[in-house]
Amino acid sequence: MSDPHVPGGLPQPESAEPTETPSGDASATGPGRRRRRTAVVALVALVVSAVLGGGAFAVYTVFFDGGPRPADVLPASTLAVLSIDLDPSAGQKIEALKTIRKFPQLKEDLGLDPTDDLRKYFVEEAIECDDVDFDAEVKPWIGKRAAVAAVDLGGDAPVPVLALQITDQQKADAGFEKLAECAEEDLGFVVGTEYLIASDSAEHAQAVLVSGGQESLADDTKYQKWTDEAGDQGILNFYLAERAADYLIDALESFSGDMLGFGGGAFSDEFSEEFGEDFEEEFSREFGDGAGFAGESAPPAAEDECTDALEDPFAAIKDQLEEFDGLAGTVRFAGGGMELSVVAGGFGQFASTDAVGDEIGALPADTALAAGFAVPTDYANDLVEGLSCSAESGGPDLVAEFEEAVGLDLPGDLDTLLGTAWTLSVGGDAPDDLGEIEGLADLPVGLALHGDADAIAEVIATIEESFSTSLEDEIGVGITNSDSLVVLSPSEEYAEALLGGGGLGATEEFRDAVPKADKSNALLYLDFDSEWRTALIDLAQGQGASRSDIDAAKENTEPLKSLGVSSWVEGEATHLLLKLSTR
Numbered sequence: 001m002s003d004p005h006v007p008g009g010l011p012q013p014e015s016a017e018p019t020e021t022p023s024g025d026a027s028a029t030g031p032g033r034r035r036r037r038t039a040v041v042a043l044v045a046l047v048v049s050a051v052l053g054g055g056a057f058a059v060y061t062v063f064f065d066g067g068p069r070p071a072d073v074l075p076a077s078t079l080a081v082l083s084i085d086l087d088p089s090a091g092q093k094i095e096a097l098k099t100i101r102k103f104p105q106l107k108e109d110l111g112l113d114p115t116d117d118l119r120k121y122f123v124e125e126a127i128e129c130d131d132v133d134f135d136a137e138v139k140p141w142i143g144k145r146a147a148v149a150a151v152d153l154g155g156d157a158p159v160p161v162l163a164l165q166i167t168d169q170q171k172a173d174a175g176f177e178k179l180a181e182c183a184e185e186d187l188g189f190v191v192g193t194e195y196l197i198a199s200d201s202a203e204h205a206q207a208v209l210v211s212g213g214q215e216s217l218a219d220d221t222k223y224q225k226w227t228d229e230a231g232d233q234g235i236l237n238f239y240l241a242e243r244a245a246d247y248l249i250d251a252l253e254s255f256s257g258d259m260l261g262f263g264g265g266a267f268s269d270e271f272s273e274e275f276g277e278d279f280e281e282e283f284s285r286e287f288g289d290g291a292g293f294a295g296e297s298a299p300p301a302a303e304d305e306c307t308d309a310l311e312d313p314f315a316a317i318k319d320q321l322e323e324f325d326g327l328a329g330t331v332r333f334a335g336g337g338m339e340l341s342v343v344a345g346g347f348g349q350f351a352s353t354d355a356v357g358d359e360i361g362a363l364p365a366d367t368a369l370a371a372g373f374a375v376p377t378d379y380a381n382d383l384v385e386g387l388s389c390s391a392e393s394g395g396p397d398l399v400a401e402f403e404e405a406v407g408l409d410l411p412g413d414l415d416t417l418l419g420t421a422w423t424l425s426v427g428g429d430a431p432d433d434l435g436e437i438e439g440l441a442d443l444p445v446g447l448a449l450h451g452d453a454d455a456i457a458e459v460i461a462t463i464e465e466s467f468s469t470s471l472e473d474e475i476g477v478g479i480t481n482s483d484s485l486v487v488l489s490p491s492e493e494y495a496e497a498l499l500g501g502g503g504l505g506a507t508e509e510f511r512d513a514v515p516k517a518d519k520s521n522a523l524l525y526l527d528f529d530s531e532w533r534t535a536l537i538d539l540a541q542g543q544g545a546s547r548s549d550i551d552a553a554k555e556n557t558e559p560l561k562s563l564g565v566s567s568w569v570e571g572e573a574t575h576l577l578l579k580l581s582t583r
Helices: 038-060 090-100 106-110 119-126 134-138 170-185 202-214 219-228 245-261 265-275 278-287 305-309 315-322 357-361 379-392 399-404 412-418 451-466 470-477 491-502 508-513 531-542 547-557
Strands: 078-085 142-151 159-168 186-191 195-199 236-240 328-332 337-345 369-374 421-426 446-452 476-482 484-489 523-526 559-570 573-582
Touching: 038 186, 038 195, 078 245, 159 170, 159 202, 170 186, 170 195, 186 202, 195 202, 195 328, 219 236, 219 337, 219 451, 236 559, 245 315, 278 531, 305 484, 357 369, 357 421, 357 523, 379 399, 379 573, 399 451, 412 451, 446 476, 451 476, 451 484, 476 491, 508 523, 508 559, 508 573, 531 547
Parallel strands: none
Antiparallel strands: 078 142, 078 236, 142 159, 159 195, 186 195, 236 328, 328 337, 337 573, 369 421, 369 523, 421 446, 446 484, 476 484, 523 559, 559 573
16 A cells, blocks of 8 residues: 555655756656645645535435545644545444435535536636536545545654545546646655545655555554544544644744843844833833843743743643644544534643533523533632732732722632633523613523522622622622522522523433533533524514515425534643534
């Protein structure tokens, strides 16, 4: 699989030097071709736009032996990869058929028939070229899997790579050459036994093909770990290797050096020209020597986090990237709908290990929209420590100023106010006519703070007293509470409904959209089967929307059941799941 080939399919030794097409000579042969390197970007844009715009058709029409995936031919040194698979598992094909048939507008909107060849659609969308006949010059060799990747070949920067599945080596060599010529792209490529590899040079393309044959990405243990965690691969799949964080850290270091290097160089000259040469002296006099510029008078780096943060605004981000352990994700058909599953390592320290599913599950069963998050332990303390850095470096004491302004004792009162979780919800009982809504009091919306209700209410009262006003007088939001719940809502009736609890968590719509609710530390839920859908369509009609637009909105939303977005932590893995369920 790793042998590069010359036109005609004759094996070429792996050590052979690839050749380039002489300028202006489209008839020259060889495994390498050079056009503009933006071909990779153009073809990737094609893949992504086609999947997002018409991904359903991608599994509707394709039934053939899939063969190896791009990860089987890309090298283990791949840093990032985005792949499209027009031949996923048989189960996903069935799910795709079931889902597609529920949307009568899909075919018309995409301009596709169920019998259309998605490969033709992709190529024609990406490359507008009348000189290429897809059926005669592309279809005979192009496969149904492709990927764009960034591969580390040992240079200063990763190289861009396109891996395109092929079914005929000789025809692929000539056909891809013509596509590149038509698109006026500058790239080199080599033809392997099952994949064509293109890059910004023929040498890079061949190095990728050879390296992939020796040790593929699919054999990499980290790739296996995170793609397995993400679940069954689908139409669109992506992976970011742990090593990719090193490039991001280097980029941030370079950027922060330019941003803080006011003492010399081109950036300093431009800054002085814009603000005047005396700006640094005035800045230091105003905020203290600790706020001097890194280029000249910045103090030596200290051990504490405050000094690090002031000297490098990206210090915290880089520290987080140091913990990054890899990421994988997939877009697939499953459970009567589509879902995006993402999993990553090294982010667990940023999320609460507590769940908010029970709090949202206790909302009224007819809830149309709900969002919530579990407050991480020490979250208030971390926020206050961040504000404290300015005072420790000679700047204003923001914590003291905030305490004086709002009358709170930090971080204690903030910790009380945040509680254990927050939930925001909109009830399913929509007003009969949205155009007649006069204020917040007409809306069944509420914010619930979970924790020590009496203590939370006392903190809110302190804030109101500091500003000599009240939420109810200022914006019409009342405050009611039970022992463990404080509700802020403009509707007294809806507030009472929230305090009374409900059965949202037991509904089929909620369970389908958020299957891991019991573990989720952050959650968003939307019920399409509510009065709000009809009310919004009626509002659009009343404001002059055309009959065709109204009919399209009804047809496209009728099959939808619910949408859920949730995140949770299991061991060292942080998960994100977006799930769109249909009837």
